[in-house]
Amino acid sequence: MSKMEGEITKIRDLKPDDKRVNVLAKVVHKSEPKEITTRYGETKHVTEAVVGDETGVITMSLWDEQADLVEEGSTILVDNGYISLVRGHMRLNVGKYGSIKESEESVEEVNEELDRSAEEHEKRYNNKRYNSYGNKRYGSHRY
Numbered sequence: 318m319s320k321m322e323g324e325i326t327k328i329r330d331l332k333p334d335d336k337r338v339n340v341l342a343k344v345v346h347k348s349e350p351k352e353i354t355t356r357y358g359e360t361k362h363v364t365e366a367v368v369g370d371e372t373g374v375i376t377m378s379l380w381d382e383q384a385d386l387v388e389e390g391s392t393i394l395v396d397n398g399y400i401s402l403v404r405g406h407m408r409l410n411v412g413k414y415g416s417i418k419e420s421e422e423s424v425e426e427v428n429e430e431l432d433r434s435a436e437e438h439e440k441r442y443n444n445k446r447y448n449s450y451g452n453k454r455y456g457s458h459r460y
Contacts, residue, residue, distance in 0.1 A: 329372035329431055333407055334440045335400040340409060341369035342375075343392050343424040349382055368393065368409065370424050373431030375411040379417075386417050392421040404439045 326338045350362040364384035366377045378401075379387060387393055397415035403409050411417045 326339040327372040327394070328368075328370050328375050328433055331375060331400055331407065331409070331433055333400055333402055333429050338400070338409075340368070340395040340398060341392065341420055341422060341424060342370050342395070343427050344389050345369050345374060345427055345429065346389050347384070347389050352387075357390060367434075369427035371428055373428050373433050375407060375409050375432070378403070379411075383411060383417060386419070388419075392420045392423040394418055394422075401440055405439065406434050407436070407438065408434065419458060425433045 322341055325335065325341050326335070328342065331338065331340075335377065344366050346367040348365045350364040352360060352362055354360055360397075362381050362384070364379040364387075366379055366387050367374050367383075368377050369375070378397075394404065395411055395415065395417050398411050398417075399408055399411055414426070
Protein backbone atom coordinates (compact mmCIF):
# COMPACT_ATOMS: atom_id res chain seq x y z
CA MET A 318 0.00 0.00 0.00
CA SER A 319 1.41 3.42 -0.91
CA LYS A 320 2.12 5.93 1.81
CA MET A 321 0.06 9.09 1.56
CA GLU A 322 1.92 12.21 0.50
CA GLY A 323 1.42 15.27 2.71
CA GLU A 324 -1.01 16.16 5.43
CA ILE A 325 -4.79 15.98 5.68
CA THR A 326 -6.53 19.21 4.59
CA LYS A 327 -9.64 20.20 6.53
CA ILE A 328 -12.67 20.95 4.35
CA ARG A 329 -12.98 24.55 5.57
CA ASP A 330 -9.40 25.14 4.32
CA LEU A 331 -9.99 23.95 0.74
CA LYS A 332 -9.55 26.64 -1.92
CA PRO A 333 -10.89 26.77 -5.51
CA ASP A 334 -7.48 26.18 -7.13
CA ASP A 335 -6.19 23.49 -4.73
CA LYS A 336 -4.31 20.57 -6.25
CA ARG A 337 -2.82 17.50 -4.55
CA VAL A 338 -5.02 17.61 -1.43
CA ASN A 339 -5.59 14.79 1.02
CA VAL A 340 -9.02 14.78 2.65
CA LEU A 341 -10.44 12.52 5.36
CA ALA A 342 -14.24 12.82 5.31
CA LYS A 343 -17.48 11.07 6.16
CA VAL A 344 -19.94 10.43 3.33
CA VAL A 345 -23.12 12.27 4.35
CA HIS A 346 -25.14 11.69 1.17
CA LYS A 347 -24.67 9.93 -2.16
CA SER A 348 -26.90 10.68 -5.17
CA GLU A 349 -27.95 8.42 -8.01
CA PRO A 350 -25.52 8.40 -10.97
CA LYS A 351 -26.24 10.70 -13.92
CA GLU A 352 -25.24 9.88 -17.46
CA ILE A 353 -23.41 12.66 -19.25
CA THR A 354 -21.70 13.06 -22.59
CA THR A 355 -18.25 14.61 -22.36
CA ARG A 356 -17.00 17.27 -24.74
CA TYR A 357 -15.14 14.43 -26.48
CA GLY A 358 -18.37 12.55 -27.15
CA GLU A 359 -17.79 9.85 -24.52
CA THR A 360 -20.61 8.69 -22.25
CA LYS A 361 -19.68 8.72 -18.57
CA HIS A 362 -21.54 8.41 -15.30
CA VAL A 363 -21.10 10.98 -12.55
CA THR A 364 -22.34 10.51 -9.00
CA GLU A 365 -22.30 13.36 -6.52
CA ALA A 366 -21.58 12.73 -2.86
CA VAL A 367 -21.63 15.22 -0.01
CA VAL A 368 -18.65 14.53 2.23
CA GLY A 369 -17.65 16.31 5.41
CA ASP A 370 -15.57 16.60 8.53
CA GLU A 371 -15.90 18.61 11.74
CA THR A 372 -15.10 21.83 9.81
CA GLY A 373 -17.60 21.63 6.91
CA VAL A 374 -18.96 19.74 3.90
CA ILE A 375 -18.21 19.75 0.17
CA THR A 376 -19.73 18.05 -2.87
CA MET A 377 -17.54 15.42 -4.45
CA SER A 378 -17.80 14.29 -8.08
CA LEU A 379 -17.34 10.54 -8.50
CA TRP A 380 -16.77 9.31 -12.04
CA ASP A 381 -17.87 5.86 -13.23
CA GLU A 382 -16.49 3.11 -10.93
CA GLN A 383 -15.29 5.63 -8.29
CA ALA A 384 -18.91 5.69 -7.06
CA ASP A 385 -18.61 2.02 -6.06
CA LEU A 386 -15.85 2.94 -3.58
CA VAL A 387 -18.10 5.26 -1.55
CA GLU A 388 -21.01 4.37 0.74
CA GLU A 389 -23.19 6.69 2.82
CA GLY A 390 -22.04 6.72 6.44
CA SER A 391 -18.51 5.48 5.70
CA THR A 392 -15.34 7.52 6.16
CA ILE A 393 -13.17 7.90 3.08
CA LEU A 394 -9.62 9.01 2.48
CA VAL A 395 -8.98 10.99 -0.70
CA ASP A 396 -5.29 10.89 -1.56
CA ASN A 397 -3.99 13.43 -4.10
CA GLY A 398 -7.39 14.94 -4.92
CA TYR A 399 -8.05 18.34 -6.44
CA ILE A 400 -10.68 21.07 -6.44
CA SER A 401 -12.51 22.14 -9.58
CA LEU A 402 -15.19 24.76 -10.13
CA VAL A 403 -18.52 23.62 -11.58
CA ARG A 404 -20.56 26.70 -12.51
CA GLY A 405 -18.58 28.64 -9.90
CA HIS A 406 -19.03 26.08 -7.10
CA MET A 407 -16.21 23.99 -5.63
CA ARG A 408 -16.14 20.24 -6.18
CA LEU A 409 -13.70 17.74 -4.72
CA ASN A 410 -12.36 15.32 -7.36
CA VAL A 411 -10.08 12.33 -7.57
CA GLY A 412 -8.21 12.38 -10.86
CA LYS A 413 -6.15 9.68 -12.52
CA TYR A 414 -3.20 10.43 -10.21
CA GLY A 415 -5.25 10.26 -7.02
CA SER A 416 -7.01 7.54 -5.10
CA ILE A 417 -10.02 7.06 -2.87
CA LYS A 418 -10.49 4.35 -0.28
CA GLU A 419 -12.47 3.61 2.83
CA SER A 420 -10.53 4.78 5.89
CA GLU A 421 -9.93 2.83 9.07
CA GLU A 422 -9.97 6.17 10.87
CA SER A 423 -13.50 7.55 11.24
CA VAL A 424 -14.97 11.03 11.22
CA GLU A 425 -17.62 11.08 13.94
CA GLU A 426 -18.87 14.65 13.73
CA VAL A 427 -19.74 16.52 10.52
CA ASN A 428 -20.35 20.29 10.46
CA GLU A 429 -23.10 20.67 7.83
CA GLU A 430 -23.44 24.39 8.60
CA LEU A 431 -20.46 25.27 6.40
CA ASP A 432 -21.07 24.03 2.84
CA ARG A 433 -18.01 24.87 0.74
CA SER A 434 -19.89 23.96 -2.45
CA ALA A 435 -22.65 26.49 -1.70
CA GLU A 436 -20.21 29.40 -1.95
CA GLU A 437 -19.83 30.91 -5.41
CA HIS A 438 -16.33 31.61 -6.75
CA GLU A 439 -15.30 33.51 -9.83
CA LYS A 440 -13.35 31.54 -12.35
CA ARG A 441 -9.88 32.87 -13.00
CA TYR A 442 -9.06 33.08 -16.66
CA ASN A 443 -5.62 31.96 -17.78
CA ASN A 444 -6.71 32.27 -21.37
CA LYS A 445 -5.22 35.04 -23.51
CA ARG A 446 -8.66 35.66 -25.06
CA TYR A 447 -9.80 37.10 -21.72
CA ASN A 448 -8.46 40.17 -19.97
CA SER A 449 -7.83 40.33 -16.23
CA TYR A 450 -11.49 41.24 -15.64
CA GLY A 451 -12.74 38.05 -17.32
CA ASN A 452 -14.04 39.97 -20.36
CA LYS A 453 -13.43 38.69 -23.87
CA ARG A 454 -10.85 40.56 -25.91
CA TYR A 455 -10.72 40.78 -29.67
CA GLY A 456 -7.30 41.94 -30.82
CA SER A 457 -6.47 45.19 -29.05
CA HIS A 458 -10.13 46.24 -28.68
CA ARG A 459 -12.37 45.46 -25.73
CA TYR A 460 -16.12 45.27 -26.08
